[in-house]
Amino acid sequence: MRRALLMTTMALVGVLVTATPASAHRNPANCDANQLDVDLIRDKNLVKNGDVINYSVDVDNLGTRACDVSGITVVMRVPRPDGLPFGPSTIVVGNQSYAAQDPLRSFGPFPYTVNANPGVSRLEAQVIVERGVLHDNNVHSEVNIHKTIGSIIPVPGIEVDKTADIKAGLAPQNVTYTFRVYNRTAPPVTLDNVTLTDNLCPNVVGPVAGDTNPTDNRLQPDEVWEYRCTMPHGVGLFNNTATACAELILNGGPMPKVCDTDDETVQFTPPVPQAGVRPAQAQQQRCTLSTPSGLRVRAGERTTIRVQTREVDAGSRVTITLPGGRTVSARTNSKGLATLRVTAPRSGTARIKVAECSAVERLTVRQARRTVSRQVPRVTG
Amino acid sequence: MLSRTVGAAVALLLAAAAPAHAAKIERVSRPGKTSYYAFVDRAEWARAKPSTSARKVAKLTLRTPEATDDLVMVLDRTETRGREWLRVRLPVRPNGTTGWVPASVLGELQPVKTWLKISTKTFKATLVKDGKVVFRAPIGVGQSQWPTPRGQFYIRAKLKGYGSAGSFYGPLAFITSATSNQLTDWPGGGLVGVHGTSQPGLIPGKISHGCVRMRNADILKLEKLMKVGTPLTVT
Numbered sequence: 001m002r003r004a005l006l007m008t009t010m011a012l013v014g015v016l017v018t019a020t021p022a023s024a025h026r027n028p029a030n031c032d033a034n035q036l037d038v039d040l041i042r043d044k045n046l047v048k049n050g051d052v053i054n055y056s057v058d059v060d061n062l063g064t065r066a067c068d069v070s071g072i073t074v075v076m077r078v079p080r081p082d083g084l085p086f087g088p089s090t091i092v093v094g095n096q097s098y099a100a101q102d103p104l105r106s107f108g109p110f111p112y113t114v115n116a117n118p119g120v121s122r123l124e125a126q127v128i129v130e131r132g133v134l135h136d137n138n139v140h141s142e143v144n145i146h147k148t149i150g151s152i153i154p155v156p157g158i159e160v161d162k163t164a165d166i167k168a169g170l171a172p173q174n175v176t177y178t179f180r181v182y183n184r185t186a187p188p189v190t191l192d193n194v195t196l197t198d199n200l201c202p203n204v205v206g207p208v209a210g211d212t213n214p215t216d217n218r219l220q221p222d223e224v225w226e227y228r229c230t231m232p233h234g235v236g237l238f239n240n241t242a243t244a245c246a247e248l249i250l251n252g253g254p255m256p257k258v259c260d261t262d263d264e265t266v267q268f269t270p271p272v273p274q275a276g277v278r279p280a281q282a283q284q285q286r287c288t289l290s291t292p293s294g295l296r297v298r299a300g301e302r303t304t305i306r307v308q309t310r311e312v313d314a315g316s317r318v319t320i321t322l323p324g325g326r327t328v329s330a331r332t333n334s335k336g337l338a339t340l341r342v343t344a345p346r347s348g349t350a351r352i353k354v355a356e357c358s359a360v361e362r363l364t365v366r367q368a369r370r371t372v373s374r375q376v377p378r379v380t381g
Numbered sequence: 382m383l384s385r386t387v388g389a390a391v392a393l394l395l396a397a398a399a400p401a402h403a404a405k406i407e408r409v410s411r412p413g414k415t416s417y418y419a420f421v422d423r424a425e426w427a428r429a430k431p432s433t434s435a436r437k438v439a440k441l442t443l444r445t446p447e448a449t450d451d452l453v454m455v456l457d458r459t460e461t462r463g464r465e466w467l468r469v470r471l472p473v474r475p476n477g478t479t480g481w482v483p484a485s486v487l488g489e490l491q492p493v494k495t496w497l498k499i500s501t502k503t504f505k506a507t508l509v510k511d512g513k514v515v516f517r518a519p520i521g522v523g524q525s526q527w528p529t530p531r532g533q534f535y536i537r538a539k540l541k542g543y544g545s546a547g548s549f550y551g552p553l554a555f556i557t558s559a560t561s562n563q564l565t566d567w568p569g570g571g572l573v574g575v576h577g578t579s580q581p582g583l584i585p586g587k588i589s590h591g592c593v594r595m596r597n598a599d600i601l602k603l604e605k606l607m608k609v610g611t612p613l614t615v616t
Contacts, residue, residue: 301420302491369420369450369488371609372539376547377554378446379574380527380561380590 027068027135028100034134034141035063036098038074040127040149044251046189047114047123047151051251055149056108057127061098069143070097072132078112078125085126085148087112092127116153121186123151156255157184158191158219160244162198162262170310171235171268177201179227179262180210181219181244188221191246192254200240201229219246239265299323299347300368307361309336309354316354323348323365406459409467410612413496413509417455418535418610419467419487427480431459431466438480439473445538446572447556452610453482454535454558455490470535472558477532495607497536497575499593499615501529504585506575506595508606516606518599521578521588527563529591530573534559534613539604551577551597553604557613561591575613576600 026032039058047053057076061069074093080086092107116123125148132143159182166175177198183191194217198204206227212220219225245259297303307318309332318338319329324345330338332354344350344365352361410416421441428435445451453469456479460466465484470477496509501522508516523529538556540547547554554576561571577597578584584596595603 296422296488298488301488303489369452371449371452372541373445373447373449374542374544375447375540376543377540377550377556377574377576379550379554379556379572379576380523380592381549381574381576 031067035066054109060104
């Protein structure tokens, strides 16, 4: 509705009634107003260069107080390349009279092929009533009417916003990039054929969120599509660029493709902290824990668990909480490795934590080995 | 790799036990101090040497004849071509059989600090823990025609709760890795046990078919002190 209102803006520029010399009389006798109505109509609201707009003009002189009008000429002007209503003109009605209560008469269509200059987003056409005479009194009035109607050339727009979940730290890192794609078309119009690529991360997946109708591949104005891509990074500075593109399909054809790019830079430093301490300049984003070895844990059985941590200081405490609540701790060495020797008292779930992390790993303690049987002995006796 | 097996304690043993020219084979178990056993995770062949092309000695089993998880006593370790091998004592005939298995087919080595010693001469059972005697009891051993086999063995499983059908064996029986050299067709294969008895008056002496008999109170006391995997020496 709002769009309709915007697109169908019709501005009555002016109805000028001025005194003219007396040469007739009021007709009909009880009339007292100019109710000549001239409307300019177009068949397309949103257009692009090359589209054809068909204009038409409706004229009537209806209304309870309408007076006769004579000698009117109606001229229509199509838009100029700069969008203003000063293009070539067409005489729609030439020197005709409209008696009071004359019904509506339509003229046209008058086709116009859109050829706007770059950057022009609004095209205005105009209809003008010239030299009419209004029989409203002994001294008749002159009738002039100007009306314009606009069409919109939308400006397709797309925006991509790229973020990395880890921007700095110790190498190696698996970095997950998140891409958010917005429809920035003005006025709001759906975009088609959306694509997203990244020059470093090859396996972009999505949209994984935000697409309310995943089957149509159309980015609605109020949607934000989310893509993701995960890749490993070694030591170094990595600046990679995401590119999102889309097309606006209008009146059966595409407008020029629009694209947007966004850069994200991540940097990772060598993995072994000097002297067992992580580099001061390293921005620690999170604490990670690789899958510990020795996960075949059984109740009552001594098990060695090696926990490989990353992005924590050497000497950080790693704690395993065994089923039943007993805890065993060890500290990480300069390579982030902590070795825990545990004997779980019973089966259940054990949790491994690193000082700077939340619960980072869980493992299941299985039932104890069976070493006792109720079979009747078959030993030699 | 060393840490997978036994850790620092083993490292200390190596220097004393391994001569310079055979430094690659490391002694793992030291009965009465710390010995190691391991559960069998994969039923692989034990071989005469630490090599996949060496002669097959016996195949490991996942379960004992008594349906418990099988285990072996670990004696030595070595590495060949980056692969860790363990020499284990096998619960097969003939008694005293050992073989090499890849460490990966066994579970993590389990330490045990006890050592059960059986004397067929003095009819005494002695349990040593951390180098100290913690248990001693009179026993009955095999009669002359069915002598209790001598040698190095280990406790392989424990049977209890079997009810009146097994009352001859008392309330509890340990299964050892030893087998009778005479009773080869005994049900279950002629396994030698350490168990209680319904005839305590016969103890001590040569009274059994090869098993080690104890008074019921003694076997119950031993149960509290000794766990499965304990090395056993019969002299």
